[in-house]
Amino acid sequence: MILTSTFLHELELQRIPSLTAFPEDGLPHSLDGFPALQDLSIQDCKSLESIFISETSSSQSSMLRKLTLHSCNALISLPKQMDTLTTLEELLVSNCDTLRSLPGLDTLTSLKSLHLWGPQGLMLSFSEGPCLPPNLQSIYIESPRITVPPMTEGGFQRLKDLSRLTIAGDMVNALLKEPLLPISLVNLSISKLSTTKSLKGNGLRHLLSLENLTFSKCSELESCSKDVFPSTLKSFRFNDCSALESLSEDTLPSFLKRLSIWRCPLLEAWYENKEHWSNIAHIPVIDLNGNRHTSPVTVI
CATH class of the missing domain: 3.80.10.10 (Ribonuclease Inhibitor)
Incomplete structure (x- = not known):
């Protein structure tokens, strides 16, 4: 039903204990020029393990502007196909304590705002090369395992448009x-x-x-x-x-x-x-x- 909702702009899923993945066939896509899903929020879905993004039809996800993940404690990593989210402008991840990695984060060239709060297991190191999107304007980061080594091209210095930073x-x-x-x-x-x-x-x-x-x-x-x-x-x-x-x-x-x-x-x-x-x-x-x-x- 969700995948055939070609007029759907915003979708919020909350407190669905049976939800383990979303969805295997990709996100709702546009039809006859109408915009596809632009705002996806998944909160308090304790069994969610993965978010699939179709590799075969990147147009299905190309209209997504904002992705929010909150208190999804079974989620280990974001999808490997992050580079298909070519229009994503906001990414908010909070209280996903089992999250370990953010693959392809640096490929999100449209991302303007990044919010990472409380993922206790997340390891994000700038010493391994660029790991942040290049056009970020606003960052909020609070995670105990994010490391910042001395002077690296993969760190904050390469973010020429960054105007707002909150860091803890x-x-x-x-x-x-x-x-x-x-x-x-x-x-x-x-x-x-x-x-x-x-x-x-x-x-x-x-x-x-x-x-x-x-x-x-x-x-x-x-x-x-x-x-x-x-x-x-x-x-x-x-x-x-x-x-x-x-x-x-x-x-x-x-x-x-x-x-x-x-x-x-x-x-x-x-x-x-x-x-x-x-x-x-x-x-x-x-x-x-x-x-x-x-x-x-x-x-x-």
Whole structure:
């Protein structure tokens, strides 16, 4: 029934315990010029082991724009025929804890957005050559087994259009030490640095297009070294960094427009001191955990 639905644009399958594969004959295809399936979402299908894409008729899958896989814990790998998904623009994979590999990921030349969250078994190493699609604009990666070796052509640097990156875990340590990120980045969010006590290195200073930077849930982070951040920053945010004690005057970029500090009790206490408050008084917008403070600047 699904395969003959030539007018079907979106399909969402949820909580189907008997579903083990989808489907062997490929995805619904177009008829008489009408678009085929464009948005496929499979969620909480605990027995799903594989997703087939027809090798004999690539036109059947050529209209798919978005693929979402969530909590499919029997899924070991994505289909080997990923290169037939020539129009795929968004790929979201979350809580698929048995997922081991993403074959052919680098062949998805139309992919603009990649979201990988929580696949505990996924091993993705940039040391084995290009493994990311070349035209990505937005990436969210949180997986403990993704590795980033020093300076490699298969890594982030080759992504010339990447403007937004959200990345979590101690794999970020390598990115902070060396200039491995593309200079096209405008928005960068870093979270869950569980072993990093001080931000050091020159991994961020070359990002002269970077405007918005966020550190979240970095439980051990205590301080930031001088000249770590690019001068182009306009917005700086710290969320749930409970060990962060202070920010020296020369740590923050001179032309910063907004500083947000949320649930960082030691840092909030630091700026209760009027002497330390003067170090940030030049910033036009300051948000300290939603509390108003007396300052010559606009405080929200």
